[in-house]
Amino acid sequence: MPLVTQQMSWQDISAVMQKHRDETYAAVEPAIPEPPKDLPLNVTGVPKQLLSEDVVSITESPTQTLIESLATGKLTSTAVTKAFLQRAGLAGKLVNCITELLPDRALARAQYLDAYLAEHKKPLGPLHGLPISVKEMVGMKGLDLNAGFVAWVGRLAPDDATILKLLWHAGCVFHARTTEPQSLMHLETSNNLYGVTLNPHNTRLTSGGSSGGEGALLGLRGSCLGIGTDIGGSIRNPAANNGLFGLRPTSMRLPMAGLSATMMGAEHIIPVIGPLSTSLAGVKTFMKAIIDQQPWLYEPSLVPLPWKDSTKATLLRTGPNGRRKLRIGVLADDGVVKPHPPILRGIATLVAALAQNNPADIEIVEFPPYKHAEAWRILSALYFADGAAEEKAAIAASGEPVRPLTEWILEATGARELSVAELWKATEARDGYKAAYGRHWNSVNTALPGPLDSDEEGVDVGAVQREEVLDGMVDVILTPTGPGCAPPLGCAKYWGYTSQWNLLDYPCLIFPTGLCAGAEEDGVEEGYTPRNERDRFNYELYKPETYTDAPISLQLVGRRWEEEKVIEALEFMLETAGMKSSV
């Protein structure tokens, strides 16, 4: 690792880290091509022009195809790893998403796996030979673990994070580490070590955050499967901004040991780890590969829920009232900040296709929001319950500047230090809201008569006992991933569409539906009167030409620990709507 000392200025430390990154680029063979000076706003087409046909072919294969080719030996892990190393390096040069490549480790591992397959005639595990990229804050033994703070550079991970051990045991290769923002609490990615990560679809827009390095890297196909973390949207926002699939699992499903961040030990809002992928199958394979290894035996905080291998038949089971439909609740607008036209069009288009193509098996109902502004008040008071003392100390220690979005989030949340008694009150309020939202979900029910109250009382326990009422309950919520597509740099200031589900700890799956198409399809809503200041900021942000080529992504939300159901539902929805499950 590069040598830094406490005496160095933050600028010098950054320079050392960038030099180290560039040296890892230089160690890749064949050499990573240098991008031209004049680049279009959309750089996603650049790799195709600069890389060999073989590299393009490998890196643009669907994840599942790669896994199959690696398992059968049709492709060697060495070839696949070399291809992704090259493309990841190019992605790093194009949009600044890489903290370091790992060519030596990755190729040694790939050679081991190739030899293993040759000897044993079978793959080592379900991810045999597949390169996976990893957000920097996920510890890799002996490598830097700075979590985006200059002062933390030089902290080396004493061991691999548990999730990496399990993925390793499943046969994968780790080829790249990716950028994250200062404090990890931005829905963009910028820090004082590497600067700003850009969106490859439109480099005036943000790649999102905090797993924005992953998002941008996968958006350029420098990886087909990556690892992010999420406490307010940090997996989902970059997945959405870059047109990817991404899953925020329920807490206590995937192992968290070995990560570096502030606020370790805080359990009022629990961060989670999860996959981003260029295909839905990548998300599913990742989850299954880990959970099949019973991670709860190594981290007792995890719930021992085996992965449910099933088909959509489990959603469309026969109930007491005949064939069970997939029931989708549509929450298009959270009532606080109205989404931009492309997002609303994305939802409307999908809903229309589903309704038209399979009305027998899919039922669509409106899912009214339940006090989302209140949810943000509860959540934001809990984020920095030590008054952000740890973040401020970590920044001050090196003298690095406070990034604008760090300053903004501390202001937006208040970041007030709570006493333990206040903290307990706040967690009680959180749990009260969660219970009320659960009753609200119960009440959006096609088996109950008439429009239902969603007040504090909700449906009584007795009512929900009845099998027909369970049968009429909404399975998944279809909702935006944010109040718009990837915003211009520095403008990601409304977290509600993602953070809502962190408060509730519901599993959320992000998927792409297309790209922004300009003013003709998605004109400004003229004469709109904003509801509040946040709504005004968002309304004024929207100009069709700002968002050229920005991916329009949506979010599917399930009840806690229903990851399998959410994935199954999306598989069925994409198939029904004639949409692809791989980008």
Next chain:
Amino acid sequence: MPLVTQQMSWQDISAVMQKHRDETYAAVEPAIPEPPKDLPLNVTGVPKQLLSEDVVSITESPTQTLIESLATGKLTSTAVTKAFLQRAGLAGKLVNCITELLPDRALARAQYLDAYLAEHKKPLGPLHGLPISVKEMVGMKGLDLNAGFVAWVGRLAPDDATILKLLWHAGCVFHARTTEPQSLMHLETSNNLYGVTLNPHNTRLTSGGSSGGEGALLGLRGSCLGIGTDIGGSIRNPAANNGLFGLRPTSMRLPMAGLSATMMGAEHIIPVIGPLSTSLAGVKTFMKAIIDQQPWLYEPSLVPLPWKDSTKATLLRTGPNGRRKLRIGVLADDGVVKPHPPILRGIATLVAALAQNNPADIEIVEFPPYKHAEAWRILSALYFADGAAEEKAAIAASGEPVRPLTEWILEATGARELSVAELWKATEARDGYKAAYGRHWNSVNTALPGPLDSDEEGVDVGAVQREEVLDGMVDVILTPTGPGCAPPLGCAKYWGYTSQWNLLDYPCLIFPTGLCAGAEEDGVEEGYTPRNERDRFNYELYKPETYTDAPISLQLVGRRWEEEKVIEALEFMLETAGMKSSV
């Protein structure tokens, strides 16, 4: 409810509450007999002398027999409820375990259920007609909810606790509410409203706590199934002291809404709710009746783990190495405080019977303790993280005296107010210990060679992947329930044998093995050199004559969320050892 005002002295409030309790006794028909003045130390035989044959026959039936008789109409709920009301009232007069009886509500409910069965020819649910007793702190709509604090008298529950709603839906009757100690943080039961609850097996001993009212009531068979709560031993300790079955489930399995206590909102050490019963089947039926109703639909904090209906065949499944044995780890001594001779004899006797009667299906290994003193340091720092401000305020508000064991636990834990940053550090230490204990459990493994290290490193992840290693893992730990049987009043000052498993959040099942038999079988260990002050206190407490007739109970511990496995294991063990599953 009785009328109290803020102006009344704590003594006057207590007098009002006791008068109310006595009025509920007086409302029971036929009249509850008055116990004689001269009572033996062991009062468990008294009800048989004072109650009618029918009442004795009903109240001494195994729980499962009662459930079956009620479901078929062989017994009416009215008859069963009347019998338990009478016996519960007598128990209250004998050992002071009742805060109020509920004759009006209970009999109205029983009549409804009898009419239901007559009309529908089937029971309302799996607990049809069965009277259940409830610890006072579990809210019942419109009834007092004081949690043992004088100042909280007059707080009426706005609704039934969720768990009561679910039990109600399963068809039960609630007939009695039971005592608890001031602060709920004693392993005994005394408060300034009702005084001290005694152990019916030996009234010089404590009934345990904090669910000591339940323990004493069930010990006298004034109930066959009751509800307690547990944050340091409060279900298990009274179950053990009174020779009952009792289950502390893993957190997030049973619903907690509607309970009253200090420290609501604290989540570093999570209290749980669970059953005490005169039979193992009672424990199992209780759990299944609730979980089959999908309580996670009403409380989103709960984990959606369906109840696993299975037989011991699932424990004795065929593994890669042939028939799977039940593997029992024996942790007889936690290394901090050595258990009294009756406890060690109880374990040795059971282990010998198991080893002798079915060596083919049961394997017994030593389970070394892993830093249990350290566990107490971590746990005790987390209990009163607000510096016990809430307890002190609740006591001061009425001017009631601080009970000696309240004072003692605040001293024993330090009860220091933490900052949020300190709290986070403490929860990190907790999680580190939990993970280390999990690795320790993995390492006590009959499939691994030689004696194993139980150091911080434990077994590596790769090792545990192997199917044969999983197969060799210990299923359950057999361990004491405390450092002795029920101690003399005021002496319950070592929590380690129960609180250890609260820190780890493992499910624990208590079961009786017999009664203390005196000096001949369980003499004092002469010449023993105590390890520390706590060990000395406990050693000096033991004189065989002190513990005449005290139940010798043991504890079976599983991994998180393995309630079904622990119950199955105990069923199999009791059957193998020729012991009864009902007292």
